[in-house]
Amino acid sequence: SAAVLSNELNNTDKVVKYINRARARGIEILPPDVNLSREGFTPLGEKIRFGLAAIKGLGLSTVQAILAAREAGGPFRSLFDFAARVDPRVLNKRVLESLIKAGAFDSLGARRSQLFAAIDRALEYGARRGRERQIGQFGLFATSAEGAASDLEPPLPDLPEWPLEERLAGEKETLGFYVTGHPLERYAEEIALYTDATTEHLLGAGDFKAEASAGDLSDPEAEGKVDTDDVPSPSGLSRLRALAGRTITIAGIVTALTLKTTKRGDRFAIFTLEDQYGSLKVIVWPETFSRANGLLRNDALVVVRGKLELEENAATLIAEEILTLEELKTRMTKQVIIRVKSGAVTPANVDRLYGVLDRYRGSADVLFEIECAGGILVRIRPNPFVKITPSPEALSEIRRHLEGCEIRLVNGRRP
Incomplete structure (x- = not known):
């Protein structure tokens, strides 16, 4: 399986087709990793590790330089260590962008957002370490280029991780498919x-x-x-x-x-x-x-x-x-079930709730489930003329007025 994938490294469409087939047969596809991936796809029992050469934006000479640096100096410790050790003649901003978007640095522990924001600094750092190696300057207190690189690495910016959609989009852009999830899963x-x-x-x-x-x-x-x-x-x-x-x-x-x-x-x-x-x-x-x-x-x-x-x-x-999925939900929902604790059913909240129902009149029935003391559940059906359009805005307002409530949408096609 891995050999078949490796034969098509330059044909993204076929790689994606084979990967989908492998997944359908229970074979897990592991993301690319700067410390674990090889040039092509690697079989690992019932799993396959994504090959570096299949990442868009990485040429064969770049992949070979990464593997050579890893072989010579061991696993990469950080983005800055990577930039300092890989041949600068094949390392540029586009290469680092592709590796980060593909998730190839994830195992190093930093967020993709942090790594992406540090690309320019990493390239500058790598170029400086290269110049120092050429003239034999290892830093005031370091005894080797590797020691200086580790001691003087700039800190990564403290940034929140990219939203899931952005991470998945980056994987699709660089790998041709989604590795760590799928946009439809949520x-x-x-x-x-x-x-x-x-x-x-x-x-x-x-x-x-x-x-x-x-x-x-x-x-x-x-x-x-x-x-x-x-x-x-x-x-x-x-x-x-x-x-x-x-x-x-x-x-x-x-x-x-x-x-x-x-x-x-x-x-x-x-x-x-x-x-x-x-x-x-x-x-x-x-x-x-x-x-x-x-x-x-x-x-x-x-x-x-x-x-x-x-x-x-x-x-x-x-x-x-x-x-859109929201349009379909609005059209096909036949009943909206609102479950809430009895303590939230105050006269003021009820008035606000009826205001929401009035503003978002529609065709879906409404059913209230009130959780009372002793585990008793009371179901209340309001006037049959009270119906709602279950738009995202309507549901958001209901949740705001009935804090902690649960809302279930019932499709008329199913019980």
């Missing part, structure tokens, strides 16, 4: 409640067979062979045929977005929708595109409702509607 429960398909459901993650000339990623004897396109297995193809023509609702991240124009001058879009399990081609014809309200952009989280088509054993989703 929405997993909502997506499961409000959509009815995933690429795993449609395409069967791991349920593929390679063409006759292709290497099998799970077969050690096939390592080293170059894979070609995947085709569905008989069971996967049967599933696709059964689903063809059906309308589905699926959530994912927009990637590889291409905007085109018909002969009549109408704009339409083609993109790849990615979720945690795989990807699906989506076509958005002009009428639907005109209603998308600018939602289509790379890396955007969208919900697509459309008809699944099967042509030459390949699945394509013809979009009929593009929504």
Whole structure:
């Protein structure tokens, strides 16, 4: 498996495809690491370590210089130690940016935000240490270049870590896929409640067979062979045929977005929708595109409702509607359950709550669950005409007026 990946270091699309296949078969992909990664992908039992040469922005000469410095001086202790020891002829700002975004310095203990802010200082530090080594100056109290580098390292700025979305975006930019998480993970429960398909459901993650000339990623004897396109297995193809023509609702991240124009001058879009399990081609014809309200952009989280088509054993989703997850929740929520402790149910809070319900009138029923002494739970249904639109703003106001309350949204499709 690692050898197959290493054969395609310069082909990000194929690397991503093989990684998705490996993950579907239970193989964990470990992030790149300046102290543990080699040039190519490295097998570690049921895991594979990402190779440095597969990081975008790193040339082969840079990777070889990193490995040579590590071999000569042992593991890198810090960003500044790294900058001081790696050949400055191949080390520049872009290289450090790529390594940090890819998470290759994470094991050193510093936050990516701190490292990124210190890039210029690290390069200056490395250049200065290089000049000192050339003229034999090791510092007033140090006995070696390594000692001086360690003693005089500037402190990292005290910065909060990048938000998860920014860290994941950096991984996608430099590695072609997400390593430490996925943008959809935080929405997993909502997506499961409000959509009815995933690429795993449609395409069967791991349920593929390679063409006759292709290497099998799970077969050690096939390592080293170059894979070609995947085709569905008989069971996967049967599933696709059964689903063809059906309308589905699926959530994912927009990637590889291409905007085109018909002969009549109408704009339409083609993109790849990615979720945690795989990807699906989506076509958005002009009428639907005109209603998308600018939602289509790379890396955007969208919900697509459309008809699944099967042509030459390949699945394509013809979009009929593009929504945000919040829009879908607002539309499909049939009941809002508000659970609160009895002590929070004061006349003033009740008045404020009814003000919220009045401002955000909608179609979802409201049910109150009051936690009373002795573990007694009292359920109260207000006037049947009291209904709400469960927008983020409405739910935020409810939480503000009923501190500590829990809110559950019930989809009408499910009990």
